[in-house]
Amino acid sequence: MKLQIISIILACMVQMKCNAMESYNGLGTIFQEYSSLDCTKYANDDEVYKSFPFELDFNSTRRDSSNTYAVKNANEDIIVLNINKQEYVPPAVFCLTDLQELHVHKTKFHTFDLGLSIGIERLASTLKYLTISDTPIHYLPEQIGRLIYLKTLDLSNTGLTILPKSIGKLSSLTYLNLCDNKLRSLPSTIINTRSLQTLVLDNNAGLQSIQPLNGHSSLKFLQADNCQIERIPLNLPQLINLYMSNNSLTDLPNIHTLGNKTNKKKLFFFDNNSIRCLSPHIRQVNNLSFLNLNCNKLYILPLDIYEISTLQTLYIQNNDFGDKDLQEMVARFNRTHPKLKLCYGSKISC
Structure with a gap:
């Protein structure tokens, strides 16, 4: 009887080790994809999306964030990409030549530290709208500040705990959504987002102060429900809705x-x-x-x-x-x- 129990335990341990190795090997493959990303092997965007491990809907007449779809321009370049409920964001996404909108929902960035940093570098000259929602990221890399043409940044329900100081370099940003996260403070550099008109901070339960916004010259709409904020902001000359x-x-x-x-x-x-x-x-x-x-x-x-x-x-x-x-x-x-x-x-x- 004891031998049977021992045999069962050993069999389970072997299976667990095999599963762990498979998971590790899979993650290692993805890490290698990010670190050795060579966009020169893709002649055009058509070849890029054919490398994706999922299908794209190019025929959708309306934008539905619950679908995975893409929109092309007259040159057949993908300018809008919406990824929803996929296993991970394929590194080749960052090889798209004229991507202006990237929306990621419920899809992980494996090796996040490396993946998003590389992506931001490659998309800095084209990206105008970035959404990462219902996806764990916890923090943003400093490279986010290089997206100087970015107009909309939506980072809702990502587990975000801190914003990088480079957020202040987003000179074109008009809309910033940080709701449903774990922020406890705002960086002082947020005052430098001179084009920002709408800021959403709802449901950051640990957020006690938004005083870094004091003196913001362009903010019009500020939503900060369900936090722990102790003082209202001051000197927001263009504010309309609070x-x-x-x-x-x-x-x-x-x-x-x-x-x-x-x-x-x-x-x-x-x-x-x-x-x-x-x-x-x-x-x-x-x-x-x-x-x-x-x-x-x-x-x-x-x-x-x-x-x-x-x-x-x-x-x-x-x-x-x-x-x-x-x-x-x-x-x-x-x-x-x-x-x-x-x-x-x-x-x-x-």
């Missing part, structure tokens, strides 16, 4: 420095924080139209808020107002803002 729901805010100092150089309507979301008081500076916000203060710890509103003539919608549900104070505030708003959509009390919806 989403900071479910954070750790306790007050809103110098809020008037947000969007102070643009006359466009402002929409600010500060619900589900711990805000106890509202700064009188709220009156100085340029063209404030929408303000959500639901689910905070407010017990009084400053008189200045009744002087905001542009205010169209105000949410103040589930705060610490006394019943009498709340009735007085509602009555006053009815006099000063008869058309205001005012949501108050404990109702879930308004």
Whole structure:
């Protein structure tokens, strides 16, 4: 009986070793592909994609990120490549001569350190849109700063923990999505992304500060819901929409420095924080139209808020107002803002 058990254990160990060797050999082959990548052996993009271990759909009439497809230009060069749910990103992708959009979903970069670094070097002169989503990368190589023509960078749900300082060299970047990651801070160099208009930081549970954004000259839309941010950013002259729901805010100092150089309507979301008081500076916000203060710890509103003539919608549900104070505030708003959509009390919806 003991001999049978020992035989079974030995057989399992041999099989495990074989499986491990197969996995190692496979990974080693891919590593060699990246490190010895020779694009000169491909005469054109047609030969490049024929080397891929998966098929490409060139006939799709609409762009669906759930498919693996490509788009060609008039010269038969692949300019858009969307890879979804494949085993890994083939190194030959980086040999495409005029690739402008690369979208990778649920597909690994084996030997990531080497693979993406080499890819960035090769695509620096053409790439304008880069998406890596639902794919583990944890960090970006410093070479990302060489993508000087990049307009959109989407790195959602990648496990990203840190941004390289070279992010500030992306002079053409207008849209940056970093949601659903593990960021704890932003690099000081992000202030140098002078073309950036939209930044998405939602669901970075360890992110406590976005102060490196202070003074950003072009940012218009900032989404930072469901983090642990303790202070609002300052001196964002072009800001229009600010989403900071479910954070750790306790007050809103110098809020008037947000969007102070643009006359466009402002929409600010500060619900589900711990805000106890509202700064009188709220009156100085340029063209404030929408303000959500639901689910905070407010017990009084400053008189200045009744002087905001542009205010169209105000949410103040589930705060610490006394019943009498709340009735007085509602009555006053009815006099000063008869058309205001005012949501108050404990109702879930308004």
